[in-house]
Amino acid sequence: MTYRIAINGYGNLGRGAELAIAQADDLELVAIFTRRDPASIQTATGTPVVALEDLPKWADKIDVLANCGGSATDLATQTPEALAHCNTVDTFDTHAKIPRYFEAVNAAAETNGKLALISVGWDPGLFSMSRAYSEAVLPNGETTTFWGRGVSQGHSDAIRRIDGVADAKQYTVPVEEAMQAAREGKGANLTTRDKHLRECFVVLKPEADAEAVREAIVTMPDYFADYDTTVTFISAEEMAANHAGMPHGGFVIRSGRTSENVAQRIEYSLDLDSNPEFTGSMVAASARAVARMAAAGETGARTLFDVAPGLLLPQDPAELRAHML
Amino acid sequence: MTYRIAINGYGNLGRGAELAIAQADDLELVAIFTRRDPASIQTATGTPVVALEDLPKWADKIDVLANCGGSATDLATQTPEALAHCNTVDTFDTHAKIPRYFEAVNAAAETNGKLALISVGWDPGLFSMSRAYSEAVLPNGETTTFWGRGVSQGHSDAIRRIDGVADAKQYTVPVEEAMQAAREGKGANLTTRDKHLRECFVVLKPEADAEAVREAIVTMPDYFADYDTTVTFISAEEMAANHAGMPHGGFVIRSGRTSENVAQRIEYSLDLDSNPEFTGSMVAASARAVARMAAAGETGARTLFDVAPGLLLPQDPAELRAHML
Numbered sequence: 037m038t039y040r041i042a043i044n045g046y047g048n049l050g051r052g053a054e055l056a057i058a059q060a061d062d063l064e065l066v067a068i069f070t071r072r073d074p075a076s077i078q079t080a081t082g083t084p085v086v087a088l089e090d091l092p093k094w095a096d097k098i099d100v101l102a103n104c105g106g107s108a109t110d111l112a113t114q115t116p117e118a119l120a121h122c123n124t125v126d127t128f129d130t131h132a133k134i135p136r137y138f139e140a141v142n143a144a145a146e147t148n149g150k151l152a153l154i155s156v157g158w159d160p161g162l163f164s165m166s167r168a169y170s171e172a173v174l175p176n177g178e179t180t181t182f183w184g185r186g187v188s189q190g191h192s193d194a195i196r197r198i199d200g201v202a203d204a205k206q207y208t209v210p211v212e213e214a215m216q217a218a219r220e221g222k223g224a225n226l227t228t229r230d231k232h233l234r235e236c237f238v239v240l241k242p243e244a245d246a247e248a249v250r251e252a253i254v255t256m257p258d259y260f261a262d263y264d265t266t267v268t269f270i271s272a273e274e275m276a277a278n279h280a281g282m283p284h285g286g287f288v289i290r291s292g293r294t295s296e297n298v299a300q301r302i303e304y305s306l307d308l309d310s311n312p313e314f315t316g317s318m319v320a321a322s323a324r325a326v327a328r329m330a331a332a333g334e335t336g337a338r339t340l341f342d343v344a345p346g347l348l349l350p351q352d353p354a355e356l357r358a359h360m361l
Numbered sequence: 362m363t364y365r366i367a368i369n370g371y372g373n374l375g376r377g378a379e380l381a382i383a384q385a386d387d388l389e390l391v392a393i394f395t396r397r398d399p400a401s402i403q404t405a406t407g408t409p410v411v412a413l414e415d416l417p418k419w420a421d422k423i424d425v426l427a428n429c430g431g432s433a434t435d436l437a438t439q440t441p442e443a444l445a446h447c448n449t450v451d452t453f454d455t456h457a458k459i460p461r462y463f464e465a466v467n468a469a470a471e472t473n474g475k476l477a478l479i480s481v482g483w484d485p486g487l488f489s490m491s492r493a494y495s496e497a498v499l500p501n502g503e504t505t506t507f508w509g510r511g512v513s514q515g516h517s518d519a520i521r522r523i524d525g526v527a528d529a530k531q532y533t534v535p536v537e538e539a540m541q542a543a544r545e546g547k548g549a550n551l552t553t554r555d556k557h558l559r560e561c562f563v564v565l566k567p568e569a570d571a572e573a574v575r576e577a578i579v580t581m582p583d584y585f586a587d588y589d590t591t592v593t594f595i596s597a598e599e600m601a602a603n604h605a606g607m608p609h610g611g612f613v614i615r616s617g618r619t620s621e622n623v624a625q626r627i628e629y630s631l632d633l634d635s636n637p638e639f640t641g642s643m644v645a646a647s648a649r650a651v652a653r654m655a656a657a658g659e660t661g662a663r664t665l666f667d668v669a670p671g672l673l674l675p676q677d678p679a680e681l682r683a684h685m686l
Contacts, residue, residue, distance in 0.1 A: 303630045344669050353666060354460065
């Protein structure tokens with residue numbers, strides 16, 4: 037059985053999904069859709085690039101469309117629109133807006149008799165699954181999530197908008213003492229600030245005032261003012277040599293008790309060289325699950341909480357029981 | 362909604378399940394079945410203890426029966442027999458025999474229109490889920506599982522059968538260097554011996570020959586001869602004071618690549634004060650999922666690969682999306 041997958045949006049995430057789909061024997065990448073001029077795009081695998089407006093013509097060639105746009109602007113319109121034509125999977129990751137997004141996507145999916153799996157990736161995604169299994173088995177306890185060490189795109193962008201900044205990269209770094217507290221069941225009252233440091237690497241424009249830039253960063257409300265923030269000025273060459281990647285990762289720690297003096301701990305962690313390639317790989321596995329669930333007649337919106345894990349894997353259930361259980 | 366759960370078998374695991382069910386608002390423990398004289402058993406929660414032969418009379422009061430017997434002798438007969446009356450969940454953990462057990466349980470479940478979830482716990486169980494998600498997202502890679510530091514019941518029993526041994530406890534201990542190799546993607550060729558040490562704590566009988574006991578342990582085929590094994594002789598008092606618990610745990614490490622030079626790592630670990638309480642807690646959460654899936658009309662045998670993780674939790678899907686995704 038081969039599932040026919042298409043990608044909508046060819047940024048870092050779309051490229052990550054493309055790589056993952058190309059490596060899966062049971063997934064066929066049939067097209068990459070874009071709002072840009074298709075002729076301007078060179079894909080890694082030579083997959084046809086098609087204007088998004090032509091999606092309706094391709095609908096019967098596609099089992100699942102992976103919407104690889106951003107949560108801030110793209111997905112809230114793209115996913116409901118695409119559901120007129122295809123089943124979908126996406127990585128919607130604005131946690132506070134997930135309930136409203138789910139309702140909108142569910143309505144569009146049900147109207148069209150399609151299936152949509154939302155918010156896959158690692159947080160939301162694999163981290164959510166770790167939280168779910170951990171709380172299921174240890175209901176009496178606390179879960180603490182740490183992010184990093186990894187690049188925060190939003191914070192890097194915020195620094196780049198400061199006068200005198202030519203380029204910037206911000207790393208979110210978990211605090212070791214806070215992780216230790218979480219492991220000991222003392223993580224409940226830790227704030228995001230307690231848990232994370234922010235490391236900023238900045239390339240200045242010629243004649244920029246370094247001290248003014250540093251001050252603008254560390255006092256920036258919401259982004260940095262509430263954190264222990266370090267600012268390191270580096271050359272454009274060092275930025276290119278040492279900070280070109282998009283590493284990320286993090287930890288989900290649950291400490292609980294099954295009876296009065298019996299402590300139990302579960303820890304899940306990711307250490308990723310490339311956040312978009314990893315997330316794209318999760319998109320590919322999730323597209324497989326959507327294809328199978330849609331083929332079984334399911335419609336509406338789903339999250340990974342609704343997906344039996346075996347559906348993410350190419351192996352059949354007997355093989356999973358024999359070799360992975 | 363309250364699900365009515367019963368336990369079959371009141372050993373360490375049955376007691377662990379009892380504690381977990383008692384703590385869940387949506388689970389009601391209606392009875393504990395035993396092959397022993399019910400009058401001889403004092404339960405932790407005051408739940409009625411009933412002779413197993415009376416199970417048929419209780420069937421319509423029970424949504425799910427948790428079979429808490431052992432894999433070696435009990436479950437292969439108990440689960441198919443119980444399925445004549447109830448849906449079931451169990452912790453069958455003899456990995457090599459799972460495919461055959463699954464087929465037998467599936468046949469009994471289908472014959473009776475019942476649902477059976479097998480092999481829950483942590484390995485098989487949560488470790489299997491970690492392997493599944495990790496291989497789904499990183500198909501190009503290797504998974505290495507380490508067990509411990511924790512008590513191996515089978516190895517402890519083997520030592521106790523040696524002449525001159527009054528009591529014994531064996532801990533399986535993961536080797537730090539091997540774990541580091543697995544994290545670096547060099548775990549594929551590690552043997553179980555490379556990965557684990559065996560620490561034995563032994564109380565001698567009066568006038569036993571310590572050197573002969575040590576020799577009998579470290580040369581024992583299958584159990585110890587192929588491992589680096591340490592033997593420490595201790596007093597009965599020290600055994601009672603420091604080795605009375607049943608701690609366990611372990612690590613599932615997957616190292617993979619999403620493209621040529623892009624390494625990605627997922628690590629899952631458990632650190633458990635009480636193996637049977639943790640496993641019993643997973644039995645309770647799994648019983649909830651069985652009750653829901655059976656109510657939806659499912660029949661036959663299942664493993665956790667077939668169970669959507671949200672079904673394990675008491676919260677409804679909207680609450681999970683809002684607070685756990």
